[in-house]
Amino acid sequence: MIIKREIKNNVTYLYLVEESYSPEKKRGETKKIKPLGVEEAATPLNRITEEFAVVWAEGRTLGNAVPFSERVIGQFPEAESGNGVILPCDIVPCGKFRNGAQRWWCRTHQVHWGIKADLQQVAQGDGGIRCSNATQPMHYTKNPMVINPDDYAGGIGIWAALPTAINTTDEPDIDGVVIHLHARPQLQGKKSIDANFPAVVVTSFDSLPLFGNALIKRVVIAPPSALAYLEALINNLPLGTLYCHTCQHPHLDLGDFAKNPHKKHFCGNCGVDSNWSKEPIVSSPLSELANKLTKNPDFVDSDRILDMRDYQNCQVKVWSSTPAVLWTSHLPQEAGIHVHIYQEKRKIVDDTFGQVTWFDGSQLERDKLLVTMLDKAKKPAA
Known part of the structure; x- marks a missing residue:
């Protein structure tokens, strides 16, 4: 009852x-x-x-x-x-x-x-x-962004968007975490969607290809679940999707539970605390969504090179690339350092680079940039 x-x-x-x-x-x-x-x-x-x-x-x-x-x-x-x-x-x-x-x-x-x-x-x-x-x-x-992967032959990409690692512009950073969405209607075509949203709902005309409840038609990607999933990916933690043995609802680990793989899981849907996985895991429905919809799980390092000393009078935003929460393209994901360069208010560079030389001649390090981004994302809002 x-x-x-x-x-x-x-x-x-x-x-x-x-x-x-x-x-x-x-x-x-x-x-x-x-x-x-x-x-x-x-x-x-x-x-x-x-x-x-x-x-x-x-x-x-x-x-x-x-x-x-x-x-x-x-x-x-x-x-x-x-x-x-x-x-x-x-x-x-x-x-x-x-x-x-x-x-x-x-x-x-x-x-x-x-x-x-x-x-x-x-x-x-x-x-x-x-x-x-x-x-x-x-x-x-209200009225969240809803997307059906079947509508985009060129694939969709969904990320936990973090604040910049470096920002020399007068534009403020995002506060915490938002959800970034790319969508391409055609293979290798232009993006029809390239924007941040408070949350994104992945849906299907029939039902999403998840185990368990066949009536699942929506999976919500909101900041807490996206960030927890991203950190598990970054730290190579064992991921899975555990279904409650009592109510069959997929379990979602957040906070400290998403940082420490464990066998015993507490169901947030029905309150039962006696669910066990065979091995210690971090459980998230996003894991199964990604496993079922990902067409190409590979990553390639960008071979582009950028020297900021060629842009002395410009402003810049810099991020470390992060793995997507959901990636349905047939192409591999690209890893590197993502840079926006602005000449006054006009964006003149928007790309991912394998090597970035800073204005002082030093080399930017992707891992250090990522640590800065995560720290800023978790810092309480002023």
């Missing part, structure tokens, strides 16, 4: 719902068991809306890479993207505590519910069932 919500006249009602599968109808069915009351009272300053959106938290599984629905219910700010959305709890049963009491899990806010303080909160009638993290503001983007 799970807890579901319905919005009527701007009021959110909670119901205990039983889910089952009908072999005759070949589809899932739900049955309301009993009402649980009102979750939030809506006011002009506390308005709950339903949006096509992606939502995520810093360093937590919220905004799981495989979402339950493209529609998100919450208190959204007016801006199209940013920080500050408040989401209702989504509380599901997840076994019992050691003393035999029922234990519940909020899969929205990633915290257990059912301790004595929680029960007192409900008894006092302060608005219904809510977990301890219910008022935490989350990052969000």
Whole structure:
């Protein structure tokens, strides 16, 4: 059984719902068991809306890479993207505590519910069932970029875009991590998309070629999951995609769990903490997405050479190249140092180089540039 919500006249009602599968109808069915009351009272300053959106938290599984629905219910700010959305709890049963009491899990806010303080909160009638993290503001983007790899014969590339390693322009760096997308409609053709997005949704007309749940049609690539996956790639950590033995949902490791491969995994979807992988791994649905859609896993080092002493009066941005989170081109990825050079406001160089000589004659080192980029990405915003 799970807890579901319905919005009527701007009021959110909670119901205990039983889910089952009908072999005759070949589809899932739900049955309301009993009402649980009102979750939030809506006011002009506390308005709950339903949006096509992606939502995520810093360093937590919220905004799981495989979402339950493209529609998100919450208190959204007016801006199209940013920080500050408040989401209702989504509380599901997840076994019992050691003393035999029922234990519940909020899969929205990633915290257990059912301790004595929680029960007192409900008894006092302060608005219904809510977990301890219910008022935490989350990052969000409404109407996210949605892309179907089947539409781009030339391939798509998706990266965890990091701040620059060096920036001599007056343009500010990105704050933290965003998602960069390249898309080419034709083989070896020009890019029709080359831009940063708060998050990107990879979708399919039918279902994505993942194991487990055949109904998966969307995988969300948001900053926390993209960064965790990138760091696992950079550090050559064993990656995989573990499916929960209870709910079959793909597991996503974030934060410290994504830095230390492990066998025992905690399911962020149903709260069960007894999932085991055969070997220590970092689990991410992005791993299986990449394994199934990648056509060319090879990398080639750029053979281009750049001497910045030839551009003394120009401004420059410099990045270390990073492996893509998703790469569907038939061509190999290119490794090196990516450089933008500007003459006044006009970009005159935009390419990846194997060797870059700096203005003082020293050679830039790709590994050191990458460390600087990662440090800047994790630095709290001012």
